[in-house]
Amino acid sequence: MSEKPLRVLVAKPGLDGHDRGAKIIARALRDAGMEVIYSGLRQSPEQIVNAALQEDVHCIGLSILSGAHNVILPRITALLREKQLDDVLVVAGGIIPDPDIPRLKACGIAEIFLPGTSTQTIIEYIKENCSGQ
Amino acid sequence: MGRTPTGQTRLNKSKRRWEEETLAPSWKRFPPRLPEFTSISGHPIQALYAPDDLEGFDPEQELGFPGEPPYTRGIHPGMYRGRLWTMRQFSGFGTARDTNQRFLYLLRQGQTGLSVAFDLPTLMGLDSDHPTASGEIGKCGVAVDTLADMEVLFRDIDLEAISTSMTINCPAAVIWAMFLAHAEKSGFSWARLRGTLQNDILKEYIAQKEWIYPPHPSMRLVTDTIAFAAQNVPNWNSVSISGYHIREAGSTALQELAFTLRDGIEYVETAIRAGLEVDDFAPRLSFFFNAHNDFFEEIAKYRAARKVWHRVMKERFGCKDSRSSMLRFHAQTAGCSLTAQQPHNNIVRTSIQALAAILGGTQSLHTNSMDETYALPTEQAATIALRSQQILATESEVANTVDPLAGSYFVEKLTLELEKGCWEYFEKIDAMGGMVAAIERCYPQKEILDAAYRYQQAVERGEKVIVGVNRFVVDEEQPIDTLAIESGVADKQLDSLRRVKANRDGTAVRRSLAELRRAAATDENLMPFLLSCVKAYATLGEVCEEMKQVFGTYEEPVF
Secondary structure (H helix, E strand, O other), X not given: OOOOOOEEEEEOEOOOOOOHHHHXXXXXXXXXXXXXXXXXXXXXXXXXXXXXXXXXXXXXXXXXXXXXXXXXHHHHHHHHHHOOOOOOEEEEEEOOOHXXXXXXXXXXXXXXXXXXXXXXXXXXXXXXXXXXX | OOOOHHHHXXXXXXXXXXXXXXXXXXXXXXXXXXXXXEOXXXXXXXXXXXXXXXXXXXXXXXXXXXXXXXXXXXXXXXXXXOOOOEEEEEEOOEOHHHHHHHHXXXXXXXXXXXXXXXXXXXXXXXXXXXXXXXXXXXXXXXOOOOHHHHHHHOOOOOOOOOOEEEEOOOOHHHHHHHHHHHHHHOOOOXXXXXXXXXXXXXXXXXXXXXXXXXXXXXXXXXXXXHHHHXXXXXXXXXXXXXXXXXXXXXXXXXXXXXXXXXXXXXXHHHHHHOOOOXXXXXXXXXEEEEEOOXXXXXXXXXXXXXXXXXXXXXXXXXXXXXXXXXXXXXXEEOHHHOOOOOOXXXXXXXXXXXXXXXXXXXXXXXXXXXXXOOOOOOHHHXXXXXXXXXXXXXXXXXXXXXXXXXXXXXXXXXXXXXXXXXXXXHHHHHHHOOHHHHHHOOHHHHHHHHHHHHHHHHHHOOOOOOEOOOEXXXXXXXXXXXXXXXXXXHHHHHHHXXXXXXXXXHHHHHHHHHHHHHHHOOOOOOHHHHHHHHHOOOOHHHHHHHHHHHHOOOOOOXX
């Protein structure tokens, strides 16, 4: 019997259009056997949280390179709490300066993956930390 | 090169002898380090290039002389002996006042051209008070909402003495109208303005992904600016046809070259269809390429670009003016090659990339700062980046002679291979019905994503090396200082936008916007209408929204 595959929403908040990272991660997670939903560009926190709810995902991967992470990411985690989606694992990646990381983790982002992280590291992290299985 | 057949046969024979008698035994002692050697783009590279690789190569035909067709060796006869490339650092952050200060600082440090980075709301044609602008104001560039911001941005800058490049695409026509309005109000003559509008919407659909309208009305806006520049701002580069973002999105060097030049063809065809004469506008089309890590591949790419563009303009479009077929370009070092790990190493990467752009004959150059995988550059990092160019220009002596790598068997062979690959891509895209049609079926987008994924996998298998990431890694990274945009920036910007809106003549704004909407539904050139709107201090967002009512919006097909 095979296990039910992990469902991951790869989402792109912020106004930037840099989707190379998001698309590579989406493909790598798919190749690793996960079910991946890619949100498309410039999604608002509300759109992302609604998609997570509708798609019943175990994990949300947020890719943001616009510099607006300190404003946008906490809004997403707050909305998730509001909708009682606290058990969804939220990870993020992009252009994020070190001093911002503790604040983001405190608001519920489980892990921040910086440039240079291998897709394998991300796959393993998600597999180990997803509670939804 | 260009040897008689007998001479060539003799050389081929000598090479075979060398391979068997000298090279083969040496592999026993020092076997090849890798099973196969490839460029960073995955293109196979031989152990040695020799005359037989250039059989039938006629230097007269393939290279010519600098400043003469096919311009392989450069567009200026004396290249950097006469005038160095323009050192143009892309910069912008916070409010117009903050960026104006950075511009004046860079000019005092010896920078020779300006290049404006706008923030994301501006790049998307949104005002700072739009809900989605929250958190983004002044973050990755300068916020410009109205002509009032443009006036502050260029305060104390002589626009006739210095050239200005603006990285702006979907709302390019509106931002350019603000720039022209400011120039006019300050007493500068449009005829003497020099600068560049990026204005390359095709590569937005392909790679950078900042768009508002669907491709056809977007192309109409580009054509309007091309026509307006040709008539009114004759020294202005109306489009900077950009491969930079295509490469950053993960393309190979060949894809960057081919998609960019094919975009160029699309702009020329569209302008001709709109009734323009090719030689009236083609001399003001310029190009913008990436300078990545693979030193020789990059040099060959720039040389191939000039050669192919010359042939395209002559044969496909029958241009008569020699300037129409001369490919002028700006280069920027590869942001995507920089690492967050051991960030000081980025200074070295950037210097190597800058050297490739110089040896490839660039007209202007931006060198990235070492801290850009974290944030916009600090003043110190931006200064080191500029100094790297200045060291190359003045200490390395590389600018003393024109196209120093010409005649290298390797560089010439790579140039020929890239050229050939480029024509093959043109054929495919032509068969699809052109670049807009290819974009609508996501052809270039998929090609780039596949290349990006292949490269990522090669890195993860350790086949392609990134120092500090998959080789020579340290356990403890030393943190560096980064630039933080103060949270007060957004409040200041919102305040000044409120003030502009309160003090402008509301009737004039409404009238000019209504006129714009009427004209947008016809095929009149929209530049005069945009000028009226911005002079009345209509905001960028109001103007873009007005056109949206006529043009609609674009959504990327799923692929």
